[in-house]
Amino acid sequence: MRESSVALNRFGLGGRRGDVPPPEPKRWLLDQFGRFDPSPPAIRELPGSPALVTMFREARDNQREAKRQAEAADAKPDIAPELRPYRTLRDAYGQAAAVRTNLALTAPAPFVERLVHFWANHFAVSTDKLVTLGLAGAFEFEAIRPNVLGKFADLLLAVERHPAMLLYLDQAQSVGPDSMLGQIAARRGNKRGLNENLAREILELHTLGVRSGYGQQDVTELARALTGWSVGGLAQQPMLRGPGPGYWFAAPIHQPGERKVLGTRYEQAGEAQGEAILRDLAAHPATARHIATKLARHFGGDEPPLALVSRLEQAFLTSGGDLPTIYRTLIEAPEVWTGPPKFRTPWDWTLAALRAVGTESLPALMNANAFNQLGQPVWRPGSPAGWxxxxxxxxxxxxxxxxVEVAERIxxxxxxxxxxxxxxxxxxxxxxxxxxxxxxxxxxxxxxxALLLASPEMMRR
Amino acid sequence: MIDRRSLLTHGAMLSGALFAPQIAWAAVPTERRLVFVIQRGAADGLATLAPTGDPAYAGLRGELANIGGGTKLDGMFTLHPALTQLAGRYLAGEALFVHATASPYRDRSHFDGQNVLETGGKLPYDRDDGWMNRLIGLLPGGAAKALALAPAIPTALRGAASVSSYAPTNLPDASAEYLQRIGRLYAGDPQLHALWSEAVQTRAMAENLVEDGGRGAAASGKMAASLMTGPAGARLVMIESNGWDTHAGQRGRLANQLIGLDALLAALHDGLGTAWADTLVIVATEFGRTAAVNGTGGTDHGTGGMAFMLGGTVKGGRVLADWPGLSQSALYEGRDLRPTTPLDSVLSGAIAGHFGLDPVRAARTLFPGGAGRPLEGLIRT
Incomplete structure (x- = not known):
């Protein structure tokens, strides 16, 4: 019977009151691949990223207008009225975060929900940047969920094209110096150029991993290749406004020419160049090692067992980054079933406690408060490295x-x-x-x- | 959940609405009030109302036998010295104690015992609703307002009739007791034990965790009284009192518990003012504790216990006990006070008398799992 406890707690999000423990734990986990719904009704009812990009633009424009008026009236600049326009985004964030929690409390595939949370943290965006505030939920719902059971390369591409990521890591405004707009700006004496923030984090956090053999030249070359990966519906220059709010390849800011990343030449023009590099990065052995290590740490213990890491790595490489194949390797791994328990994060513990008592939904405000108080606000890890x-x-x-206090309250x-x-x-x-x-x-x-919810068993998974 | 402000607002609306014709001739809700205080954790009746006149008492109780003075109520029973204001109510003829009493439940699980006490059933979990909720339906007008002073509605108040709950900030709760238990629960876990010890020390330095001498409990009693006054005030109120499970170090802990309880009851009396004349307060626990002291200066789960009532309608100044004695052969299963008076008979008799209900019907409705013999003569007529 111990196996069903591992399935419920380590793989899943904790048992839910009234549910029968799974008699065939491995079968129960595998079957979740078929049960997972990437886009349940609660998500479909939320505004998508085009609406949220527009909401952000309006908030930003209102703020600028308020600031302009304040300056024109020579009034003392007041922070509060300028920030007020962003309330709509804060509300959108609260709603999306509540939907995330409520799905985790009730969804029929808790193991896959855990994987969604894992990937959203691997490819972290953080809402302490205003531009990410409204979009963080849409990022998880639109880029992560539809690809959690697909290929790693497709997940990576969806993530790097999502407005939340492009805005969070400043890619949207990165301009190739030799692009059409870059040259115009240079002639006018405006400094517009590369921003390599996203390129660096792709190599360091999203794919290869830190100190895995890439150099500054690779970062710069990837940043050049990615110029043009931008967000429409925000810019004031007509040339950069794009066809509408959302991801847009902005050819006028793309740096032309051949790129060389990790020794490989990329002669493609336009958007295809960045895509080709990302696909190669996705299949790189260092990426396989990096992802295998993180998954092994998440499921096999803080000190990831080396044998497990290398089996996951092999599964990654031989399957071409097929995520369900990698997950099956996890399910088959004795290290996970017998390994030392993981200390639950505040997110994990709160979900487990609420599921234990059968809570099915949490109002948005209570949701936000709970995770703030326990030290892990939803989608706000504070850095692109995630929690x-x-x-x-x-x-x-x-x-x-x-x-312990929250346990008594629950x-x-x-x-x-x-x-x-x-x-x-x-x-x-x-x-x-x-x-x-x-x-x-x-x-x-x-x-x-309360003692059960605060018990040693509950603190770990 | 309601808060005090919304209650007061409703009160104002209702008194204005008295002039509206559609309810001018509606049944007048009762003026009578009932407060049920549940002592969760099995309060020790043998220490609260000590049978100091029983020859076996001192031997069984050992270090706990001397309760430190108290008020001698008669030749047999001494009221614990912490209950000074309750003693005053007894002397005023407004408090009545019933000893060697128990619900139909005979095992020793807190949850199961509380469930039987609250549902009025014969077995744990054989009913979903509580006797206080069913009582609402028996009252004139059937619309008496019922309220729980607790974050969630306790079992006794659950059921078909609607009930409110209100959690004051200073409920005399078991938080300190709960935290102690957490400490014991983590004792065998090196990681959690280390974290917990550090956290507790830090907190202790940050806030001086002194006993508040019952001020928190008094605030609860005052709050309850304020929620029960006025035409729209609650008529049925349940107050949860935790922390009675005194397995170790009973002397000091029980005294503190009783100080709090005494303060709560006194605050109720004072806060209700003239409404006290229409009030019945019942205090009961799920079962009693062992007749003998255990190895850690405490007592373990037992059977027969003590319940009491006070209020303006109580025919008090008495102890009711068909005393079974504490000799080895008299004890229930050789260890517990033998119950001789069904607790449900006490409750149904008192409640029927207080609200002017047919005692047999009240007993059948409120305590269908009980003895069905409501005690008469508990309430002034």
Missing amino acids: DDTAPSWAGPDALYRR ASRAGPIDARALAEQLFPGSLADGTRKAIAGAESPVQAL
Whole structure:
């Protein structure tokens, strides 16, 4: 029975009250590939990235106008009214974040939902940049979810073309110096040029991994190749406005000419050049190693077992980056089924606790507050590297204390639940005697439930 | 959830609406009020109302036998010294104690025991609704406002009739007790134990965690009273009191618990003012504790216990007990106070008398799993 506990907690998002523990854990995990819905109704009802890009443009224009008026009136510049236009984006963020949580609480394929969260963190955008605030949800819903069961190369391309990524890492305004617009700007004495932010993070974070053999020249060449990967519907110059809000290859800012990345020549013109480089990066052995290591760390323990890393790496290379093949390797890996437990992140723990008591949805405000208080606001890791995936980042004294407090709050609002039966259901065959006794000896049903939600079993997966 | 402000607003609306013809001749809701205080965790009746006159008491209780003075109520029973204001109500003839009482439940699980006490069923979980909720339907007008002083509606108030809940900031809750249990739960886990010890030390330095001498509990009692006054005030209120599971170090912990309870009841009395004359407060727990002290200066889960009631309608100044004695042969299963009075008979009798209901019908509706013999004469007529 221990296996079904691993399936529920390490692979999945924790058992849900009333669900029968999976009798065939591996089958249960594999079947989720067929059950996963990349675009459930709750997501389809949200504004997509074109609407959100427009919302951002309006907010930005309103802000500029407010600032202009304030300056014209010689009034003291006031920050608050200028930022007010961004409220619509904050609301959009709150709604999308609530949808993410609610899907994680109810979706029929929790293992695949976990993988969605994994990839969204691997390709992190962070909402502490205003331009990303409204778009972070759409990024996960439009770039990650549809590709989570596809090829790594397609996932990578969808990510690097998404407006959220292009704006977050400044690619949208990167101008080839020899492009049509670059030359015009140069003649006028305007400095417009390359921004290599995204190119560097693609190599360092998204594909090859840091210190894996690329150099500054590769970064610069990739940045040149990617010029033109931009977002329409935002620019004020008519030439850069594009056909509409959303991803747009802006030929007038693309740096012409042949590129050389990691020793390979790319003679393609226009958008095809960047795509060819990204496809090669996606298939690179260093990328396979990098992704294998991160997946092994996420499922096999903070110290990723080397044998597991190399099996995942092989699966990546021989399947041409076929993600389900890699996931199947994980499911077959004894290291995952017997490995040391992972300390749950605040995101993981909160979901597990809410699922345990059968919560099916959380209002947007409560959702935001919960994750802020526990130290892991949704889509705001603060850096393109995403949240760290090891215990030292999360297992802190105050962090634990807060979880214990939240556990009591969740328990006191959960209604009548027999924590004794629930504990056996959540951790089939894996419940420690000490936890069982603590729950059975609690002085009230609410206290018993709180002890279960704060138990050592619950803190880890 | 409602908050106090919305309650007050509703109150204002209702009093204005009294002039509206459609409800001018509606059944007048009762003026009578009921407060049910549940002591979760099995409060020790043998220490709260100590049978100091029983020859076996001192031997069984050992270090706990001396409760430190108290108020002698009669030749047999001494009320715990922490309950000074409750003693005053007893002397005023407004408090009545029932000893050696128990619900039909005979095992020793807190949850199951509380479930039987709250649902009025015979077995744990054989009913979904609670007796307080069913009581709403028996009252004149059937529309008495019911309220739980708790974050969620407790089982006793769950059911078909609508009920509100309100969690004041200072509920006398078991948070400290819960945190202690967390500490024990983490004791065997090196990582969590280290984190937890550090967190607790940090918190202790940050805020001086002194006992508040019952101020939190008094605030709850005052709050409850304020929610029960006025024409739209609640008529049925349930207050949850946690922290009674005194397996170790009972002497100090129980005294603190009782200080809080005494303050809560006194604040209710003072806050209700003239409405106290129409009020019945019932205090009960899921079961009693072992007759003998255990190895850690505490007591374990038992059977027979003590319940009491107070209020302006109570025919008090008495202890009701068909005392079974504490000799080894008299104890239930050789360890617990033997229950001789069904708790449901006490509750149904008191409630029927207080609200003027047919006692047999009340007993059948509220406690279908009980003995069906409502005690009469508990309420002034």
